[in-house]
Amino acid sequence: MKTAGCLILLLCLLANTQAQPKKPATGIVKIFFNNRINNHPVVLNDSTYTNPFGESYIIKKLKYYISNTVFYSGGKPLRQKNRYWLVNQAIDSSLSIRINLPENNYDSIGFLLGVDSARNTSGAQTGALDPLNDMFWTWHSGYIMEKMEGSSPQSKIVNNKFEYHIGGYEGENSALNFINLRLPADKKLSIQKGKMSTIIITVDINKFWDSGYRLTISETPVCSTPGILAKQIAGNFSKLFSVEEVTN
Amino acid sequence: MKIKIIISLLLIVLTGTSFLYDGPPKPTYLKLTIPRGWPKPGNNIFANNPLTEEGFQLGKKLFYDGRLSKDGNIPCASCHQQFAAFSTYDHDFSHGFNNSFTKRNAPPLFNLAWMKELHWDGAINHIEVQPLAPMTAKNEMAETIENVLKKLNTDTSYKRMFKAAFGNASINSQRMLRALAQFTGSIQSYNSKYDKVKRGEATFTMSEEQGYTIFKASCNACHTEPLFTDNKFRNNGLDVNKSLLDSGRMAITGNTADSLKFKVPSLRNLYLTSPYMHDGRMITLQQVLEHYRSGINISQSTLDTLLKKRIAISEREEVDLLAFLYTLTDKDMSTNKRYAEVVTYKIHEGPH
Known part of the structure; x- marks a missing residue:
């Protein structure tokens, strides 16, 4: 009896020490989202821009969600689940995201522009998804995927405002877009143990007004509900992203 | 014999250290009653928010606390009165901040664990995020979540209750909303x-x-x-x-x-x-x-x-x-003390 007990104890100890899996070697990729207009970083409040329709405007808020990132190596996807980032032009530290990746070469990346439907219906959240970030609709549950606010003399509404709060996560009203970006053939992402690589993504805000859907401030200064208009504007937003540079 | 001594020594050491460990007190876990013959709730509203006595009590305090509103006068309970099955008695519309009216009749609150969508139009997709709507609506409680959290943070009794419910005294929007969900989601009616x-x-x-x-x-x-x-x-x-x-x-x-x-x-x-x-x-x-x-x-x-x-x-x-x-x-529901506000009376002693 005694020996049996000792044996079980010993086995448990052995199993415990052997159960530790080998940690794969990992490095870091830092992805910068450079929100730009005419090759210059977007300046909130103080710069006047002109859209392709000749409408002048200033931007006061520019925020959007990135989630469900994927890194492809020879077509094989590596997904990062349950991570959500709010890119906010007003907060420098939010303009880049860091992800740990196993050592490997990656030839393309993908991400969801917005918050997936499952997380939209999972109750109160924290961090980037905290309702305090002013990106959650209180009157109609769901996240605002992209938000751009500002003013323009062409806007006929109060205080010459424009406000695009783009959301909708279910069925026909889904404003979610998944974005795949191929990395330059000669400049793949090469993750090495303990090192940091960077990807710079240009987000060309100038294209926001006319990338498939013609959005003029004079005609459409506001969108704040899910639906066809929100989908069209979300479609425009999804076409702003391109890889500018990869550094290993 | 030796083994026995070793085991008892081990036990003494283990129990001894457990007294030294000053971790968070364990909350008392509760289970939602599923009355016999009822369907199971479609989705478990407490899946990410384990129901505890401490969470329920915190949620109840929040539910009856006017500080969740801008002027301090409009707690959740002002529109959701227990004697009216948590609806507003004798009112087509309820009163909100600054003499405003709501736009719909306040629904009663019970058996919410069986509801997938909330509000008359199903605008709300989860019980935890429901309070955001009345708290921030200009014609209801008219407050910002930031301000509410600031007010709660100045009250030591809340710090104590958040710690009891969630392990530490940190007060954030998620915890506040989850505590409220524990209270409202626990209001059940099955004793008619x-x-x-x-x-x-x-x-x-x-x-x-x-x-x-x-x-x-x-x-x-x-x-x-x-x-x-x-x-x-x-x-x-x-x-x-x-x-x-x-x-x-x-x-x-x-x-x-x-x-x-x-x-x-x-x-x-x-x-x-x-x-x-x-x-x-x-x-x-x-x-x-x-x-x-x-x-x-x-x-x-x-x-x-x-x-x-x-x-x-x-x-x-x-x-x-x-x-x-x-x-x-x-x-049993509309008069149940368990759902009623905890009122602490202060007796002022006059001069002798």
Whole structure:
């Protein structure tokens, strides 16, 4: 009896020490989202821009969600689940995201522009998804995927405002877009143990007004509900992203 | 013998260290009651928010606390009064900040664990995020979540209660919302006379029994037992209220087929929840039955197919039906101290 007990104890100890899996070697990729207009970083409040329709405007808020990132190596996807980032032009530290990746070469990346439907219906959240970030609709549950606010003399509404709060996560009203970006053939992402690589993504805000859907401030200064208009504007937003540079 | 000594030594060491470990106190876990014969809730509202006594008590304190509103006067409980089954008694619309009115009749709160969508139009997709709507609405509590958290943070009793419920004293929006969900999601109604009859603890009078038969034939398709709602959105043929022009579910889905549809309310406790309908336009149940008998606007294109022929209820049947509906009143819920505000009285001692 005694020996049996000792044996079980010993086995448990052995199993415990052997159960530790080998940690794969990992490095870091830092992805910068450079929100730009005419090759210059977007300046909130103080710069006047002109859209392709000749409408002048200033931007006061520019925020959007990135989630469900994927890194492809020879077509094989590596997904990062349950991570959500709010890119906010007003907060420098939010303009880049860091992800740990196993050592490997990656030839393309993908991400969801917005918050997936499952997380939209999972109750109160924290961090980037905290309702305090002013990106959650209180009157109609769901996240605002992209938000751009500002003013323009062409806007006929109060205080010459424009406000695009783009959301909708279910069925026909889904404003979610998944974005795949191929990395330059000669400049793949090469993750090495303990090192940091960077990807710079240009987000060309100038294209926001006319990338498939013609959005003029004079005609459409506001969108704040899910639906066809929100989908069209979300479609425009999804076409702003391109890889500018990869550094290993 | 040796082994015994070793084991007892080990035990002494283990128990000894557990006294030294000054970790968070363990909360008392609770389980939602699923009454016999009821369906299981479609989705577990407490899946990410384990129900505990400490969380429930914190949620209750928040529910009755006016500081969740801008001027301190409008707690959740101002529109959701326990004696009215957590609806607003005798009000078509409820009072909000700065003498404003809400735009719909405050729904009662009970058996929320069985509801997938909340509000008359199903705008809210999870019980945890529901309080964000009334707290921030200009015609309700009119406050910002930032300000509420600031106010809670100045109150040491909240710090103590957040620690008891969630392990440490940190107060954030998620914890506040989850505590509120623990309280409101725990309000249950299953002890009406109807329930007791179903459990074999009471018997219907002859009139109630006949009313039950009429109910099953004419009402149960939408107000389905045992919740007395199918939780679907339907147009019951009310004329459009011209001063509200409330399109109901359509405002949420953007689908014209959802025009004038509202959530089917539970009939439980309906003797406590007057007035009736989404805009509180009817004061008495007689008016409600008269609507189904003769008032349904059958020209509306989205009118529910079950109501196209209206509902034939004779006056004799109406008496029995009302007698049955009264058996859905659950005083165990509406007077239960467990759901009531904890009031601490301070006795001021005068000069001797």
